Structures are given as C-alpha cells and as structure tokens.
Amino acid sequence: MGLPQLPATEDESSALVSYNSWLLKHPSALDTFNQMMSIARGKKIVVCLDYDGTLSNIVDNPEQAVMTDKMRMALREVARHFPTAIISGRGREKVSDFVDLDNVYYAGSHGLDIAGPLRSPTYGDPKHQSRALDRKGNEVVLFQPAKKYLPAIEKIVRTLNEKTRSIQGVMIENNKFCVSVHFRHVRDEDFCTLEKLVNSVLQEYEEFRISIGKKVFEIRPDMEWDKGHALNYFIDTLGLGSSNDVLPLYIGDDRTDEDAFKAIRNRGEGFPTVVSSSPKDTAALYSLRNPLEVNKFLTNLVRWRKNSSSSKSFRQNFEGKTQKDWLLTTISCAEQSLGRNAILGL
Numbered sequence: 001m002g003l004p005q006l007p008a009t010e011d012e013s014s015a016l017v018s019y020n021s022w023l024l025k026h027p028s029a030l031d032t033f034n035q036m037m038s039i040a041r042g043k044k045i046v047v048c049l050d051y052d053g054t055l056s057n058i059v060d061n062p063e064q065a066v067m068t069d070k071m072r073m074a075l076r077e078v079a080r081h082f083p084t085a086i087i088s089g090r091g092r093e094k095v096s097d098f099v100d101l102d103n104v105y106y107a108g109s110h111g112l113d114i115a116g117p118l119r120s121p122t123y124g125d126p127k128h129q130s131r132a133l134d135r136k137g138n139e140v141v142l143f144q145p146a147k148k149y150l151p152a153i154e155k156i157v158r159t160l161n162e163k164t165r166s167i168q169g170v171m172i173e174n175n176k177f178c179v180s181v182h183f184r185h186v187r188d189e190d191f192c193t194l195e196k197l198v199n200s201v202l203q204e205y206e207e208f209r210i211s212i213g214k215k216v217f218e219i220r221p222d223m224e225w226d227k228g229h230a231l232n233y234f235i236d237t238l239g240l241g242s243s244n245d246v247l248p249l250y251i252g253d254d255r256t257d258e259d260a261f262k263a264i265r266n267r268g269e270g271f272p273t274v275v276s277s278s279p280k281d282t283a284a285l286y287s288l289r290n291p292l293e294v295n296k297f298l299t300n301l302v303r304w305r306k307n308s309s310s311s312k313s314f315r316q317n318f319e320g321k322t323q324k325d326w327l328l329t330t331i332s333c334a335e336q337s338l339g340r341n342a343i344l345g346l
Ligand SMILES: O=P(O)(O)OC[C@H]1O[C@H](O[C@H]2O[C@H](CO)[C@@H](O)[C@H](O)[C@H]2O)[C@H](O)[C@@H](O)[C@@H]1O
Pocket: 050, 051, 052, 053, 057, 058, 059, 060, 061, 062, 063, 065, 087, 088, 089, 090, 173, 175, 180, 182, 184, 213, 214, 215, 216, 218, 254, 256
C-alpha cells in the first residue's frame, strides 16, 4: 500500500480538515463496518439503494449513467442474501433497464412507482395497488399513488419542452410520475432565465413541488409520499412491517435520499448512509465517498453474511460430535463460505 497523498495546496488541506471533522459525525461505513455489523447479528437487514451517484457515477449525459459489471455482480450477490430494492428518481423501467437484475425490486419516480413483493400492504392506501406483469413477465404488485397526476405531468413536459427550447443545454427527462429538468449543460448566464421559466410554468400547477438535485430541477406531485415512505412500504410488503428486529440499510447521495435517511432514523434502528466526498448537511449516520466505496461496502456485507451463516452452522453442527464429524463439519462450513472448488483447490 502506498503512502497517503498529502494535500498539495492550502485549499486542499483545509478541505481535508473539514472533511475529516465531518467524518467524525458521519463515519465511513467501511471503517466502522465491524461495529455496524455487531448490532446486525440475528437481525434482518433490508437493503435499499439509490441509483444515480450511488450505484453509478454522476456523468454528463443521464442516458449514459450505466452501472459497471463489478457493481452489478456485487448487487446480485447482495440480493441473494438480503431483500433488496432500488429506489430511484428515474422512471422505474429506465432504472430497471440500467440495473438489469431479476432478483431486486424497483421503485421509480422517487418512490411514486413501486413494483414490490406479492403481498398486500398494510402501509399505504391499497387503492393505489394493482397486479401487473413487469417487462420480463414476472408478476409484481404495483403501488402508484400519483396516477391522477399523469395528465398534468404530460402537459408540464410538453410546456417545458416548448418554453425551454431557446435555452441551450437544457434537457427535460420524463420520469413518468415526476420530471427532471437538467441544467448541467446550461451556461451560467442562462441559469436564472431557466429557473424563472420553470417556476413560471409550475405556477399553474399548484399541486406540484420543485426541488433541486445535482444540476437538476426535480418536479413532482406535492403529496406525502417520498423515498422514505417507499422504504417503509417495501419493509411492510416483505411481511416485516411489525417486526422489531429489522435493520434497514439505505445508501444514497442526493437531496431526495434524505427522506429515506429520516425514515430510518424515525424507525429508531438501521444504517442511513450518505455517498459524499465532501461535507454536507445530512440526516445520514454513516458515509461512503463514492460508488467505488459503495461497491466495497456491498461486497463486505455479502462476505459478512456468508461468514456469519457458516460460523452459525458450524456452532450448530459441532456440539457433541466425534473428531471425524468435526472435520467433515469444518469442510462443509468452509464449502458454504468459499465454494466447493476453492476447497478442492480448483
Ligand atoms: O434518485 P436517483 O436515482 O439518484 O436519481 C436522481 C436523478 O438522477 C439522474 O440525474 C443525475 O445523474 C445524471 C447521470 O449521472 C447526471 O447527468 C445529472 O446531472 C444528475 O442530476 C437522472 O437523470 C434524473 O432523472 C434523476 O431524477
């Protein structure tokens, strides 16, 4: 391992000092992994993840925010061991195309479009629920509490497209139950014009709200349903709504993810984890710097689960056995955690 890089300039060194003091309040989930897992023993971890900036890097073109194969492999493994959902601001189908895994659940439009487990929820109004097939033909239960806003959203998209045509670099993304107005490529001098324009269009739609994310205006129905509600809904439809040993893990990087962090804090237990490489106001308790660290964390989580279940089966199996039994048990536990070929040296 090389020596840590020293800050080159005074600015860099003061940024490092403020980041390190922020880390005291929001410790790295990699550095505190063992402490986190010491409270997870015997509990049910439920994994919820944001997409952009968490599973994929923030890139210039939203259409190209693909996930690496390494992340996909880590995520597939996580979902084999824990119930896992992606809760994104994107349209649900778009995010499911990007992630492209069958063993995770998907929620799009900041939680306003959930394809969840086949169980009746006791959380959220059942009138928003319907059975459907996803694009791969799997039966899912949809929860779509903002359906009545669809005609207005279509109109907003049309109007914004027309009115922003003259501003170079604007990109409008229709995320089905919400709309993103990207300004990453808008010139600084045009930003105020765009902001005024978006506000003026939205003045005619009082039942919508605007928030700002990463170089994007997020427009969505002003209703009491956000990523935090989606997390609670997911836990509920897994049949864990009244269980008091659930530990939700939520990892996210942006403003709307704060709702999920708060929801976990309101529940009283869990791992709200923000992705950020600079200090920021957050309700999260833990932090990771970037998607690379998210990948490491998810890999550690799977390793921890495999080790803890093999040591559990070892403890359960060992009591009262002969030396030969002991050896066979040891091999079988090692097989479970490493895979048979690794034991045979293949
Ligand atoms: O909830 P998320 O999954 O984090 O989605 C939030 C928004 O993410 C996307 O925009 C952001 O990522 C883009 C790709 O890296 C980047 O170009 C853009 O500037 C970011 O704002 C997505 O395009 C939006 O629709 C989501 O609402």
